[in-house]
Amino acid sequence: MTAPPEPARAPQVTRRGLLGLAGAGIAAIGAGAAGGFATARATENPTAAAASDVYEFTGAHQAGITTPAQDRVHFAAFDIVTDSREELVELLRDWTDAARRMTRGEPAGELGTTSGPYDAPPDDTGEAEDLSASGLTLTFGFGPSLFTDAGGEDRFGIAHRKPDLLVDLPHFPADALEDARCGGDIAVQACADDPQVAVHAIRNLARIGFGKASVRWSQLGYGRTSSTSTQQVTPRNLFGFKDGTSNIKSEETQAVEDQVWVQPEDATSTDEHDSAWLTGGSYLVARRIRMTIETWDRSSLREQETIVGRTKHTGAPLSGGDEFTEPDFALTGRGDEPLIDPASHVALAHPDANGGARMLRRGYNYTDGSDGLGRLDAGLFFIAYVRNPATQYIPVQNTLARDDLMSEYLRHTGSGLWAVPAGVPTGSTTGGTDGVFVGQALFEE
Amino acid sequence: MTAPPEPARAPQVTRRGLLGLAGAGIAAIGAGAAGGFATARATENPTAAAASDVYEFTGAHQAGITTPAQDRVHFAAFDIVTDSREELVELLRDWTDAARRMTRGEPAGELGTTSGPYDAPPDDTGEAEDLSASGLTLTFGFGPSLFTDAGGEDRFGIAHRKPDLLVDLPHFPADALEDARCGGDIAVQACADDPQVAVHAIRNLARIGFGKASVRWSQLGYGRTSSTSTQQVTPRNLFGFKDGTSNIKSEETQAVEDQVWVQPEDATSTDEHDSAWLTGGSYLVARRIRMTIETWDRSSLREQETIVGRTKHTGAPLSGGDEFTEPDFALTGRGDEPLIDPASHVALAHPDANGGARMLRRGYNYTDGSDGLGRLDAGLFFIAYVRNPATQYIPVQNTLARDDLMSEYLRHTGSGLWAVPAGVPTGSTTGGTDGVFVGQALFEE
Numbered sequence: 068m069t070a071p072p073e074p075a076r077a078p079q080v081t082r083r084g085l086l087g088l089a090g091a092g093i094a095a096i097g098a099g100a101a102g103g104f105a106t107a108r109a110t111e112n113p114t115a116a117a118a119s120d121v122y123e124f125t126g127a128h129q130a131g132i133t134t135p136a137q138d139r140v141h142f143a144a145f146d147i148v149t150d151s152r153e154e155l156v157e158l159l160r161d162w163t164d165a166a167r168r169m170t171r172g173e174p175a176g177e178l179g180t181t182s183g184p185y186d187a188p189p190d191d192t193g194e195a196e197d198l199s200a201s202g203l204t205l206t207f208g209f210g211p212s213l214f215t216d217a218g219g220e221d222r223f224g225i226a227h228r229k230p231d232l233l234v235d236l237p238h239f240p241a242d243a244l245e246d247a248r249c250g251g252d253i254a255v256q257a258c259a260d261d262p263q264v265a266v267h268a269i270r271n272l273a274r275i276g277f278g279k280a281s282v283r284w285s286q287l288g289y290g291r292t293s294s295t296s297t298q299q300v301t302p303r304n305l306f307g308f309k310d311g312t313s314n315i316k317s318e319e320t321q322a323v324e325d326q327v328w329v330q331p332e333d334a335t336s337t338d339e340h341d342s343a344w345l346t347g348g349s350y351l352v353a354r355r356i357r358m359t360i361e362t363w364d365r366s367s368l369r370e371q372e373t374i375v376g377r378t379k380h381t382g383a384p385l386s387g388g389d390e391f392t393e394p395d396f397a398l399t400g401r402g403d404e405p406l407i408d409p410a411s412h413v414a415l416a417h418p419d420a421n422g423g424a425r426m427l428r429r430g431y432n433y434t435d436g437s438d439g440l441g442r443l444d445a446g447l448f449f450i451a452y453v454r455n456p457a458t459q460y461i462p463v464q465n466t467l468a469r470d471d472l473m474s475e476y477l478r479h480t481g482s483g484l485w486a487v488p489a490g491v492p493t494g495s496t497t498g499g500t501d502g503v504f505v506g507q508a509l510f511e512e
Numbered sequence: 513m514t515a516p517p518e519p520a521r522a523p524q525v526t527r528r529g530l531l532g533l534a535g536a537g538i539a540a541i542g543a544g545a546a547g548g549f550a551t552a553r554a555t556e557n558p559t560a561a562a563a564s565d566v567y568e569f570t571g572a573h574q575a576g577i578t579t580p581a582q583d584r585v586h587f588a589a590f591d592i593v594t595d596s597r598e599e600l601v602e603l604l605r606d607w608t609d610a611a612r613r614m615t616r617g618e619p620a621g622e623l624g625t626t627s628g629p630y631d632a633p634p635d636d637t638g639e640a641e642d643l644s645a646s647g648l649t650l651t652f653g654f655g656p657s658l659f660t661d662a663g664g665e666d667r668f669g670i671a672h673r674k675p676d677l678l679v680d681l682p683h684f685p686a687d688a689l690e691d692a693r694c695g696g697d698i699a700v701q702a703c704a705d706d707p708q709v710a711v712h713a714i715r716n717l718a719r720i721g722f723g724k725a726s727v728r729w730s731q732l733g734y735g736r737t738s739s740t741s742t743q744q745v746t747p748r749n750l751f752g753f754k755d756g757t758s759n760i761k762s763e764e765t766q767a768v769e770d771q772v773w774v775q776p777e778d779a780t781s782t783d784e785h786d787s788a789w790l791t792g793g794s795y796l797v798a799r800r801i802r803m804t805i806e807t808w809d810r811s812s813l814r815e816q817e818t819i820v821g822r823t824k825h826t827g828a829p830l831s832g833g834d835e836f837t838e839p840d841f842a843l844t845g846r847g848d849e850p851l852i853d854p855a856s857h858v859a860l861a862h863p864d865a866n867g868g869a870r871m872l873r874r875g876y877n878y879t880d881g882s883d884g885l886g887r888l889d890a891g892l893f894f895i896a897y898v899r900n901p902a903t904q905y906i907p908v909q910n911t912l913a914r915d916d917l918m919s920e921y922l923r924h925t926g927s928g929l930w931a932v933p934a935g936v937p938t939g940s941t942t943g944g945t946d947g948v949f950v951g952q953a954l955f956e957e
Contacts, residue, residue, distance in 0.1 A: 139734075141879065146886070148886075184813070185812060185813050185814040185817075186812050186813075186814055187812055187813070188809060188810050188811060188812055188813070189752070189813050189816075189824070191752075192750075192752045192805075192809055193748060193751075193752020193753065193824055194735075194748045194749065194750055194751075194752045194877070195748075196748060196752065196825075197745065197747075197748065247884055261735075262707075262734040262735065263734060263735040263877065266734070266877075266879045266890070269888075270750075270805065270809075270888060270890070273806070273888065274806070274809045277806070277810070281886030282882045282886050282887065282888060283882070283886070284881060284882050285879075285881050285882050285888065286881060287732075287734065287879055287880070287881070289584075289707040289708060289711070289732070289734070290639075290706075290707065290708040300642065302642075303638060303639045303640075303641060303642065304639065305637075305639055305715075306638075306639075307634070307636075307637045307638020307639045307641065308638065360637070360715065361718070361719070361722070364633060364637055364715075364719045365633050365722070366633060367630060367631050367632055367633055368629070368630050368631075368632065368633070368634050369630040369631055371634075372630075379634070379638055380641075432639070432708065432711075434586065434711045434730075434732055435732070435880060435881070436729060436730050436731060436732070436880070437727045437728070437729050437730050439692055441591070441593075441726030441727050441728070442727065443714075443715060443718065443727060443730065445711070445715070
């Protein structure tokens with residue numbers, strides 16, 4: 068049998084192709100919108116005019132936040148299993164270099180997958196060898212437990228730099244959290260348009276971290292439920308409704324500054340407490356929200372639309388218009404009843420009901436087999452980035468969990484909050500023993 | 513905020529668009545290769561010349577076997593929870609009609625997702641409303657327990673039609689099966705290029721089956737590990753190696769007849785026992801194979817290649833050549849040692865070592881979070897179609913589990929065998945109370 072000439076799975080430069088071109092110089096061309104859209108697309112071959120699917124890892128902010136939401140996610144929360152500050156820094160340095168390489172579509176290490184030396188383990192695991200970069204972004208966050216562990220220990224000498232807002236999320240009404248899906252010292256969000264590329268990235272970070280970091284939990288999401296750019300069509304969640312219509316989009320530059328990025332004035336900077344390292348960063352909230360889809364599927368269309376406050380087909384508010392029409396909560400219909408139920412999801416989640424608070428959401432649909440009782444374990448892996456979780460997430464979730472008609476069909480089973488540092492500056496040298504690394508400001512006095 | 517005009521996620525006709533065109537007639541054009549390649553692609557608009565991403569549900573054989581392997585799978589095993597033969601037949605009739613609709617990119621039911629009546633549950637759940645058919649195929653199989661349940665009962669009056677080869681798979685060396693991932697009365701393999709379309713299909717079959725069928729277990733696979741057409745590039749598994757190089761391809765028409773489809777001479781037809789209903793069908797073997805990837809990742813490239821018997825980069829046998837060169841097991845190198853280890857995977861799985869037996873494989877990579885011990889729960893969801901599991905699967909797996917060097921890195925955690933009936937004939941009327949349904953011959957005396 069002979070091999071016919073075959074196109075690669077995606078018509079882009081592959082990892083191996085990139086290696087060959089590396090010597091010719093990789094040119095990154097800025098394509099970011101103004102205001103916080105920090106990602107750029109790089110062309111592997113400076114002479115090729117076609118856009119590639121590479122988002123540069125470096126930039127003022129980490130990629131994977133305002134980057135147009137990719138189709139798939141593999142999210143992992145790691146426990147740091149060393150007590151050595153030097154080893155933690157070494158880990159972050161190695162992870163930064165690998166992240167920068169993998170987001171360019173290169174192997175995780177210099178040697179690559181397959182070219183020896185034969186008597187050592189490969190420094191890339193290989194399953195993404197023939198795949199393009201697929202828009203991979205890797206976004207790192209630090210959890211409260213990295214600063215002070217469960218025993219109250221300051222393992223890494225950074226307890227005094229823990230931001231006041233970085234707390235364990237409070238218990239919300241009807242939470243059904245599973246400890247094995249909560250917390251973690253460091254979170255890594257791997258988003259890509261090919262799930263194999265996202266899984267490959269997390270797996271190689273775990274491989275590199277062996278002895279220093281251990282996967283606490285991870286979650287695969289297969290379908291994005293938010294748009295983060297006006298250039299993207301609004302996707303649907305597993306309730307069958309369009310989700311994220313009023314999400315913060317990267318093009319809303321003022322909203323991104325006001326509601327996503329931690330600003331200089333948010334920091335406390337005293338001798339005892341200094342959180343200035345987080346300026347330019349954000350907070351990442353993750354919630355694994357199981358939907359009781361079998362029950363939902365037996366509710367009427369009228370009830371479903373009442374709960375959401377929008378029509379199922381177009382996503383327009385029940386007060387009329389199209390998907391992007393502002394809901395009119397005052398408008399009443401027959402019997403002087405409001406057209407949008409005040410306990411609907413759209414009414415309770417609206418910024419007007421929450422002191423103007425919005426979030427930049429990046430959620431994904433998940434389906435993790437079944438629960439042993441004949442029901443699919445499926446729902447929403449909620450991810451949101453906010454400047455201030457104390458005003459933009461905690462009160463909103465308290466309201467929704469208590470009053471939202473939708474809550475009857477939701478069960479929160481996983482949870483975490485992480486502080487996401489600013490980006491590794493463009494032009495930094497990564498790798499080696501003195502490379503620049505993500506979150507470096509946290510470790511500099 | 514106004515909505516900019518946006519392209520749909522895939523540049524194909526959406527479900528809703530299809531509905532509008534249905535009245536104009538849906539023309540199916542045959543595009544199957546000779547010999548068992550039963551799938552056809554339909555154009556929604558007879559005047560449009562562009563190929564669509566629809567595989568017709570009807571045909572001599574079920575689609576989803578020789579169909580070029582799609583990128584994603586959602587596999588579900590159902591328990592039948594009714595004891596009524598009439599209800600089982602009704603279920604199969606309803607499932608057939610829904611499958612035919614969904615594989616065309618239409619909603620699962622006539623009313624669709626979103627158009628009322630408002631006081632009934634929608635007859636489609638909606639999350640695939642804006643997505644194309646995405647190459648969806650739905651393939652149905654009947655397990656041993658459908659014929660005779662755990663208590664030995666012949667619930668549906670079909671025990672005498674159970675093929676002799678349809679048995680519970682034996683215990684293999686080093687099996688670590690979890691009961692909650694094994695068996696099931698009816699299996700449904702949903703393959704599609706968009707995972708949301710595959711999940712949507714299984715979920716709607718579960719919804720339609722409420723009260724008659726209950727999901728016993730299900731498995732999401734995100735990356736195909738086999739090609740079933742010479743037109744497809746060979747993908748990689750989570751060991752980082754190319755997988756399925758010597759898989760049966762649909763273009764091998766004689767091999768497909770000999771090794772995949774159950775032939776008339778395979779049937780027993782006596783008054784007491786009649787398995788002729790399975791002619792034109794196949795047997796589906798599914799195995800959830802966890803890989804100990806953390807251990808694998810710390811083994812040397814030399815060891816990895818020795819275990820597989822091929823090079824990691826090109827997939828060529830260690831006896832030389834390129835990916836599609838036949839391995840030469842007699843060739844020796846230094847010290848007169850064979851270049852390909854006789855205990856390597858390629859040597860033990862080769863047809864020459866197994867009486868000429870081959871399989872048509874359709875496996876997928878899976879990653880299901882972590883195991884609570886800091887390791888990813890990841891591996892291969894193995895799916896194979898064979899004409900005779902007693903010669904083409906059971907002895908091969910016995911050999912591999914006992915002798916294959918690779919077995920050290922594998923743990924089989926899920927398992928099942930199902931008899932896959934022939935296809936619903938092209939031109940059949942489905943739906944209503946007398947529609948043709950998948951597996952109908954099993955219920956006809």
